[in-house]
Structure formats: C-alpha cells, structure tokens
Amino acid sequence: xxxRSWLVLLAVALTAIVASFAATGYGxxxxxxxxxxxxxxxxxxxxxxxxxxxxKVTTAFTxxxxxxxxxxxxxDFVPVIRTRLAAGNPPEVAIIPRxxxxxxxxxxxxxxxxxxxGLTNAYMKARYGPAWIKLGTVGGKLYGVAAKxxxxxxxxxxxxxxxxxxxxxxxxxxQLLTLTKTLKxxxxxxxxxxxxxxWTLTDWFENVYARTAGPTKYQGLFSGKVxxxxxxxxxxxxxxxxxxxxxxxxxxxxxxxxxxxxDGIGRVxxxxxxxxxxxxxxxxxxIALQQVNTKLKAGVTIxxxxxxxxxxxxxxxxxxxxxLAAAFKDNADVRAFLQYVSSAEAGRIWVSTGAIVSxxxxxxxxxxxxxxxxxEAAQVAGAKVFLFDGSDLLPGSLADDWGALLQNALQKPGxxxxxxxxxxxxxxKEF
Amino acid sequence: xxxxxxxRRALSLLSLSAQAPPIQVPQPKRRFGRSREGSxxxxxxxxxxxxxxxxxxxxxxxxxxxxxxxLAFYKSDFLFSFTNWVGLDNFKDLFEDKAxxxxxEFPPSGAVFNxxxxxxxxxxxxxxxxxxxxxxxxxxxxxxxxxxxxxxxMAISATAVAVIWLLVYSPNADIGTxxxxxxxxxxxxVSWLGKESTVNYAIIVAYVWASTGFAMVVLSAAxxxxxxxxxxxxxxxGAGEWSIFRRIMLPMxxxxxxxxxxxxxxxxIKVFDIIYVMTAGGPGxxxxxxxxxxxxxxxxxxxxxxxxxxxxxxxxxxxVMILNIRRFKSERxxx
Numbered sequence: 001x002x003x004r005s006w007l008v009l010l011a012v013a014l015t016a017i018v019a020s021f022a023a024t025g026y027g028x029x030x031x032x033x034x035x036x037x038x039x040x041x042x043x044x045x046x047x048x049x050x051x052x053x054x055x056k057v058t059t060a061f062t063x064x065x066x067x068x069x070x071x072x073x074x075x076d077f078v079p080v081i082r083t084r085l086a087a088g089n090p091p092e093v094a095i096i097p098r099x100x101x102x103x104x105x106x107x108x109x110x111x112x113x114x115x116x117x118g119l120t121n122a123y124m125k126a127r128y129g130p131a132w133i134k135l136g137t138v139g140g141k142l143y144g145v146a147a148k149x150x151x152x153x154x155x156x157x158x159x160x161x162x163x164x165x166x167x168x169x170x171x172x173x174x175q176l177l178t179l180t181k182t183l184k185x186x187x188x189x190x191x192x193x194x195x196x197x198x199w200t201l202t203d204w205f206e207n208v209y210a211r212t213a214g215p216t217k218y219q220g221l222f223s224g225k226v227x228x229x230x231x232x233x234x235x236x237x238x239x240x241x242x243x244x245x246x247x248x249x250x251x252x253x254x255x256x257x258x259x260x261x262x263d264g265i266g267r268v269x270x271x272x273x274x275x276x277x278x279x280x281x282x283x284x285x286x287i288a289l290q291q292v293n294t295k296l297k298a299g300v301t302i303x304x305x306x307x308x309x310x311x312x313x314x315x316x317x318x319x320x321x322x323x324l325a326a327a328f329k330d331n332a333d334v335r336a337f338l339q340y341v342s343s344a345e346a347g348r349i350w351v352s353t354g355a356i357v358s359x360x361x362x363x364x365x366x367x368x369x370x371x372x373x374x375x376e377a378a379q380v381a382g383a384k385v386f387l388f389d390g391s392d393l394l395p396g397s398l399a400d401d402w403g404a405l406l407q408n409a410l411q412k413p414g415x416x417x418x419x420x421x422x423x424x425x426x427x428x429k430e431f
Numbered sequence: 432x433x434x435x436x437x438x439r440r441a442l443s444l445l446s447l448s449a450q451a452p453p454i455q456v457p458q459p460k461r462r463f464g465r466s467r468e469g470s471x472x473x474x475x476x477x478x479x480x481x482x483x484x485x486x487x488x489x490x491x492x493x494x495x496x497x498x499x500x501x502l503a504f505y506k507s508d509f510l511f512s513f514t515n516w517v518g519l520d521n522f523k524d525l526f527e528d529k530a531x532x533x534x535x536e537f538p539p540s541g542a543v544f545n546x547x548x549x550x551x552x553x554x555x556x557x558x559x560x561x562x563x564x565x566x567x568x569x570x571x572x573x574x575x576x577x578x579x580x581x582x583x584x585m586a587i588s589a590t591a592v593a594v595i596w597l598l599v600y601s602p603n604a605d606i607g608t609x610x611x612x613x614x615x616x617x618x619x620x621v622s623w624l625g626k627e628s629t630v631n632y633a634i635i636v637a638y639v640w641a642s643t644g645f646a647m648v649v650l651s652a653a654x655x656x657x658x659x660x661x662x663x664x665x666x667x668x669g670a671g672e673w674s675i676f677r678r679i680m681l682p683m684x685x686x687x688x689x690x691x692x693x694x695x696x697x698x699x700i701k702v703f704d705i706i707y708v709m710t711a712g713g714p715g716x717x718x719x720x721x722x723x724x725x726x727x728x729x730x731x732x733x734x735x736x737x738x739x740x741x742x743x744x745x746x747x748x749x750x751v752m753i754l755n756i757r758r759f760k761s762e763r764x765x766x
Contacts, residue, residue: 079730082509104509198713251602251622257714258602258625397732408715422529
C-alpha cells in the first residue's frame with residue numbers, strides 16, 4: 001500500500017513536468033493553418049462607436065462569405081501585438097494605428113505583403129490615393145490597407161454661442177488670436193484643452209509646425225532628418241503657447257493638464273459648459289454627439305472649421321491619422337477579408353454609421369450620414385497636402401516623451417530650449 | 432509515546448560532539464524532512480513531493496528571471512530576442528535619463544525618487560491609519576461594520592480605484608468632488624493631477640485609501656491575539672491607555688507590522704496601474720515611477736532597457752525579502 005502510493009506520486013509529478021515542458025514546446029512553434037479555417041481573428045484598438053461600426057462591416061462580410069470574424073479589442077495595441085507575436089500567436093489580421101509600428105513589423109518579417117495575397121498594386125491604386133498607398137508601403141512593398149482616415153486639423157465651436165458673442169470662425173492665425181481675445185474680453189473662456197492626454201498637444205504642435213515650417217521640414221523632423229534643436233521647433237511651440245496659456249484656457253494651464261481628452265470636449269459641449277473652442281480631430285463630432293451631450297444638434301450647437309493658415313506660403317496642409325489593416329497569416333479567408341475591407345461596398349456600410357471617414361476613393365460623399373462627417377470627408381478628400389500625424393511616426397518611446405515634453409513646455413515656457421536639447425540627445429539614439 | 436521526542440533530543444545533543452560514538456536509538460517511523468536520518472526511499476519521497484513545485488517555480492519564476500536579467504544586456508527587438516549585445520549601456524542610458532533619475536537639482540526628481548516618495552509616504556500613512564483604525568475600532572460596538580466599510584476598497588481593482596479618484600480630483604468643479612467643496616467655500620478649483628507639485632501626493636492618497644483596509648485587518652487580528660490578561664494586569668498596575676498602547680501593544684505587534692510593511696513595500700515598488708490610468712506618468716514625466724518606466728521602455732521603447740529597469744526593481748526588493756525571511760525565522764525560534 002505504502003509503496004504504491006509514493007510510486008503514484010512520483011508518476012504524477014513526472015507527468016506534470018513532462019506536460020508542462022511539452023506545452024511550452026508546442027506553444028512556441030504552432031504554425032498557422034494554410035487552408036481555410038472558417039474563422040479569422042481581427043485585432044484592433046477600436047472600442048465604442050468605432051467598434052460598433054466595424055462590427056457592422058464584419059457582419060455583412062460574414063453574411064456574404066460565411067467566414068466568421070472574431071473581433072478582439074486591445075486598447076493598448078502595441079504591447080498586445082508584441083506579446084502575441086513573441087508567443088507565436090498573432091491574430092490573422094490586425095488594424096494598426098501607427099504606420100511606425102507597421103514599418104517595424106514589416107521590417108521584422110511579421111506581416112505579409114499585399115501583392116503576395118492577391119491584392120495587386122493596380123487594384124490598390126484604383127481605390128486609394130497616393131498618400132494612403134505611401135503610408136502602407138515599407139521598403140518599396142505594400143503591406144497595409146488604409147481602413148480609416150481622419151483629419152486632425154479641425155477646430156470645434158458652438159454656432160449658437162458664436163451668434164451670441166457676435167464672432168465668426170477664423171481663417172488665419174491672426175483672426176484666431178483676435179477671436180480668442182474678443183471672447184475673453186466679452187467675459188467668456190475662449191479655449192478648452194484635454195492636455196492630460198498628451199497626444200492632443202502633439203496634434204496642436206503638428207498643425208502649427210506644418211503651417212510655420214512647411215511640409216518638407218515637417219517630414220524631416222519626424223523622420224530624424226531635421227533636429228529638434230532647429231529654431232523652427234521652439235518657434236512653433238511658442239506660437240502654440242499664444243493660445244495655450246493661463247489666460248485663455250479653461251482652468252488655466254494646470255486645469256488643462258488635469259483634463260483628459262473627452263472631459264475637454266465636455267468643457268465646450270457638455271450641459272452648462274463655459275468654454276468656446278476646442279481643437280482636435282474630426283472624431284470629436286461623433287464623441288460629442290454620442291457620449292458627451294446627446295442634445296447637441298449638428299450645425300446649430302456644434303460645428304467645426306479647418307485649422308487656420310499661419311504662413312500663407314504653406315497654405316493649409318492637413319494633418320491626419322489613419323489605421324492600416326495588415327495580415328499576419330495568409331490563407332483564403334484572410335484574402336477574402338482584405339478584399340472585402342478594401343471594397344466600396346464595405347466602405348459604404350462603414351461610413352453610413354457616421355463613426356469614420358473612409359480613405360477609399362470609391363466611397364461616395366452621399367454615403368455619409370451627417371454634416372459634420374461630410375465636412376471631414378471633404379477635408380480629407382480635398383487636402384492638397386496630407387501629412388500623417390508626426391508623433392505616430394516617431395520610433396520607440398520618443399512618441400511618449402514628445403507628448404511629455406510639450407506638457408512641460410506648457411508649464412515652464414522658459415525651459416523650452418533646454419527641454420528640446422535633452423530630447424534631441426534621446427532622438428539621436430533612436431533614429 | 433512521549434519517549435520518542437526525548438530520545439531524539441538526546442540524539443541531536445550527542446551528535447553535536449564529534450567524538451561521541453553513534454548510539455542506536457529507536458527511530459520514530461514516517462518522519463519526513465530530515466534527510467540525514469531518512470532512508471533512500473524517504474529521501475526520494477521528499478524529492479518527489481517537492482518536484483512539481485520546483486518545476487513550476489523553475490518554469491514561471493527562475494527561467495523568466497534569468498531571461499530578464501540576460502535581456503538587460505541587449506538592445507533586443509519586439510520579439511524579445513537576444514540581439515545586439517550592448518553591455519551595460521541600457522543601465523547607463525537609464526541613469527542619464529532625467530525622467531528616470533535626476534539629481535541635477537534639489538530635491539532630486541525622476542521615477543526613482545518618485546518611488547522613494549511613494550515608499551516613505553504611502554507606507555507610513557497606511558501603517559499609521561491602519562494601526563489607528565485597528566486600535567480604535569476594537570473599542571466600539573459597531574466594529575465589524577466600520578471595518579467592512581474601510582476594507583471595501585481592497586476589493587476594488589486598482590484601475591477602478593483610479594477611475595473613481597479621477598472623478599474626485601477633476602479640475603472641473605461641476606464634476607470633481609474635492610473642487611466642488613473648495614468651490615463651495617469660495618476657493619478656486621485646483622488641478623490636483625495637472626500640477627507637478629501635487630500630482631504624486633494626489634495619487635498616493637488614492638492608493639492609501641485602497642490599501643489601508645489591508646493594514647487595518649491584519650493589525651486588528653493581531654491585536655486580538657494579545658492576551659487580555661496582560662492588558663488587564665497593566666491596567667491594574669495603573670498604566671494609562673497611551674502607555675498600554677506604546678509599551679504593550681506596539682512591541683507585541685512588531686511582527687505583524689513588519690509583515691504589513693514588507694507587503695506595502697513590494698506593493699509600492701510594483702505600483703503601476705493606478706498611475707497609468709490616472710495620469711500616464713504626467714504632466715510631463717512628473718508622476719512616473721520605476722514600474723511605469725519599465726512598461727513604457729519595454730513596449731514602446733527598447734525591451735532591453737525595460738528589462739534593465741526590471742533588474743533594478745529586483746535588486747531593490749530582494750534585500751527587503753531577505754530581511755523579512757530572517758525575521759520570520761528568528762520569530763519561529765523564539766516561540
């Protein structure tokens with residue numbers, strides 16, 4: 001009896017060890033099935049209205065092809081995709097929010113080229129403009145399908161309040177400053193900002209920089225060719241601070257730094273809100289209407305105008321963002337999915353929700369449900385110069401650090417030069 | 432029956448002197464954990480019992496720890512592989528990074544010193560409040576009711592705690608509780624999380640709110656373990672409540688206090704989630720802590736540097752763990 005019991009114990013222990021090693025062994029080397037599996041997983045950071053809109057598209061896809069789509073949300077996209085790749089378990093398709101990440105992944109050979117999956121360059125060029133093709137291209141090969149576009153050159157305001165204060169939207173920076181001063185003089189709080197989320201500040205900077213230093217320098221700065229110690233950078237930050245200061249911001253600089261992006265929208269469009277202007281992307285409209293204040297009426301209590309020009313020489317370049325769909329595995333289902341996502345049919349369903357703007361040329365303007373999205377779609381389609389959100393192109397931790405630098409610049413405008421020279425030291429190592 | 436332990440004690444005494452010849456003493460059967468006395472079979476049995484635990488430890492603790500330490504010497508890539516040996520460069524970079532370690536001005540700042548601030552303020556506040564609540568609640572009739580209310584935040588995840596306190600601290604007086612109160616008294620709203628001078632303390636207070644319950648429950652249980660005879664004897668001898676607390680309760684609670692302190696210390700070194708949700712290390716980099724730097728470096732920067740931060744964290748926690756284990760051992764000998 002005694003002997004048998006300890007033999008059993010030893011056997012149990014041994015099997016446990018063997019099993020655990022076997023499990024790790026298999027987990028790391030699992031290969032994707034080459035044939036159609038009937039279900040694909042799509043990973044993205046979309047939640048809320050963006051997620052609902054995407055689910056509508058995938059539902060239509062499933063109805064059409066019978067292929068099921070499992071949608072996974074990862075708000076923290078980069079850590080999730082990195083760990084899943086390291087574990088040998090990537091999703092079939094991921095919608096990547098930053099071209100910098102796509103380029104990292106493509107260089108490491110983790111994503112498939114579109115041409116190897118039947119989406120030829122001619123097919124793509126018929127559907128997407130050159131700016132979008134360029135965003136999805138790494139080392140001369142096309143990897144990403146532009147799934148969603150947005151403008152980040154939009155200033156939001158309340159038309160009813162503007163009527164009350166007898167002011168008009170601004171077309172130039174000088175007019176914007178006058179507008180700000182007039183509102184202040186009439187006792188209103190001119191601006192709100194959600195600067196606790198530092199990406200709202202990087203977007204401010206990008207718009208000012210593109211309009212003061214020009215698109216060439218803009219692209220050079222965010223690809224490591226122009227130094228952050230270049231005088232144009234400090235000048236653009238100081239120009240931003242003409243508006244983002246204690247005088248004009250709701251709650252002052254500290255108040256803005258303690259306010260998150262959505263709360264910032266609430267300070268202009270929430271019930272009983274006092275601030276008048278809010279700068280950010282076209283997506284503010286959807287969030288304001290659906291989450292912040294459902295009583296808002298497009299065109300009456302909420303509207304937008306494009307970010308004003310500063311130097312007439314550079315006109316009004318559009319700073320924007322976009323998400324790119326890329327495949328980590330290649331099989332018939334994945335091919336069918338990418339084909340569908342890039343089709344006009346999918347685009348129509350997608351934009352009808354009002355949650356997104358499609359970069360697809362074949363999607364007609366009439367497919368957009370309201371004035372706010374239509375205006376953004378027109379801006380995206382009509383932009384003479386489209387500049388991708390620069391901080392999303394910065395490699396490594398530079399993106400986070402850039403946002404932190406701007407937060408510091410708001411608090412201590414006197415230290416801008418030393419902040420920039422410290423940052424340049426870091427940047428020199430990363431590029 | 433009682434002869435066996437006596438005999439064994441005699442044996443162990445005898446074996447201390449090297450010259451003593453071995454004496455055959457009847458051995459108690461089926462005793463594990465003394466390999467010197469056990470037969471081969473018994474030793475194997477011991478190993479068999481320990482093996483699964485050792486295997487799990489190796490797989491989930493030893494191997495990842497080894498991997499991390501090794502990774503700290505590489506630049507690495509997003510697959511966390513050992514590419515680009517850089518020697519100690521990762522550590523050098525970290526200590527040159529002002530967001531991590533800045534001694535150029537007084538008081539020193541950066542993630543490391545924020546953690547020091549956390550260690551001092553968070554641990555002392557939790558202990559003082561926990562002890563005070565434990566001593567005070569024991570005297571009232573609705574003790575369990577009060578204790579459960581104070582303990583509730585322990586059951587809330589740090590992310591939810593962060594969201595709750597985001598609302599409390601909101602600079603918009605229509606939303607933020609604290610600012611609503613300030614407003615009611617005619618003051619100007621303060622942006623608790625938007626100011627470098629207040630942000631760390633604001634988050635620490637939120638986390639103290641979430642952890643005091645633990646300190647209170649442990650200390651209160653220990654307090655009840657103090658024999659009432661001792662307390663009564665002291666009272667009979669004319670000791671006041673304060674001197675009872677200082678001269679009897681406090682010394683008798685020293686072990687639980689040290690256990691709670693170690694738990695809080697480890698909690699502080701790994702604090703991340705609440706900061707990530709409340710400020711993401713901002714404004715600027717003023718509320719970053721070591722674990723936060725580890726996260727950003729690992730996932731958006733260079734995994735090697737992230738691993739280097741992890742190694743620093745390990746180095747910081749190990750001495751405390753060793754102290755604590757020593758303490759446990761010495762207590763066991765005493766009782």
